Amino acid sequence: MHKLVLIRHGESTWNLENRFTGWTDVDLTPKGVQQALTAGRLLAAEGYEFDECHTSVLKRATHTLWHCLDAMNRTWLPVHHSWRLNERHYGALQGLNKAETARQYGDEQVLIWRRSYGTPPPALEAGDPRGAQGDIRYRHLNPGQVPLTECLKDTVERVLPYWNESLAPALRSGRRLLVVAHGNSMRALVKHLDSISDQDIVGLNIPNGTPLVYELDEHLKPLRHYYLGDAEVAARAAEAMVSQGRG
Numbered sequence: 184m185h186k187l188v189l190i191r192h193g194e195s196t197w198n199l200e201n202r203f204t205g206w207t208d209v210d211l212t213p214k215g216v217q218q219a220l221t222a223g224r225l226l227a228a229e230g231y232e233f234d235e236c237h238t239s240v241l242k243r244a245t246h247t248l249w250h251c252l253d254a255m256n257r258t259w260l261p262v263h264h265s266w267r268l269n270e271r272h273y274g275a276l277q278g279l280n281k282a283e284t285a286r287q288y289g290d291e292q293v294l295i296w297r298r299s300y301g302t303p304p305p306a307l308e309a310g311d312p313r314g315a316q317g318d319i320r321y322r323h324l325n326p327g328q329v330p331l332t333e334c335l336k337d338t339v340e341r342v343l344p345y346w347n348e349s350l351a352p353a354l355r356s357g358r359r360l361l362v363v364a365h366g367n368s369m370r371a372l373v374k375h376l377d378s379i380s381d382q383d384i385v386g387l388n389i390p391n392g393t394p395l396v397y398e399l400d401e402h403l404k405p406l407r408h409y410y411l412g413d414a415e416v417a418a419r420a421a422e423a424m425v426s427q428g429r430g
């Protein structure tokens with residue numbers, strides 16, 4: 184049996200301010216740091232060991248991983264970064280307050296932008312200072328690979344090559360992986376792992392800083408999955424995410 188642990192980053196400053204974040208590179212809040220430390224302590228207390236770690240190129244995920252490894256006394260573990268694990272790009276919504284946007288456009292429209300599988304939010308205009316096009320960390324990508332907006336379908340399409348080419352082969356070779364990513368890049372992974380339909384993925388919300396453990400068979404099919412720690416707290420945090428997009 185293979186074990187894979189996924190963690191969404193701890194609370195970020197824009198989670199706290201209830202702003203659409205996407206590829207904007209915001210910091211963790213003090214609470215987010217504590218969530219990462221708690222996740223690490225929990226993993227250590229339960230005897231989890233890892234051979235390598237994977238995360239995005241955004242600091243809220245990277246710092247979550249660092250704090251988590253620090254709490255586990257495992258800061259020497261190899262860490263791989265990939266833009267493919269980044270949060271879903273939120274287009275022209277990046278920086279806007281979710282509740283204010285819902286008051287302006289309606290709860291239903293914001294739900295479509297936040298959770299529908301195939302409808303992307305309005306795109307950033309080329310040259311918008313919020314764009315990632317000129318960012319040094321994406322310089323190795325083709326210009327077409329740096330998004331101006333994404334729906335979850337687009338995110339699935341860029342996350343899956345990382346699963347197929349990096350994560351799955353590492354798991355098959357017996358390595359134990361810790362992956363720290365983002366709400367929607369994790370929804371993309373979980374959708375694939377659990378074969379969740381395009382309709383049902385709309386209802387899936389992943390809380391900050393809570394280790395999600397997947398036990399996988401030899402074909403990497405999930406046998407079961409569960410959150411470590413207080414399941415009720417995780418469920419309440421996921422439920423609270425639903426109301427973030429209401430006016």
Ligand SMILES: O=C(O)[C@@H](CO)OP(=O)(O)O
Binds near residue numbers: 206273366
């Ligand atoms: O703002 C974002 O980038 C994401 C995650 O925080 O938000 P949402 O849950 O609305 O997809």
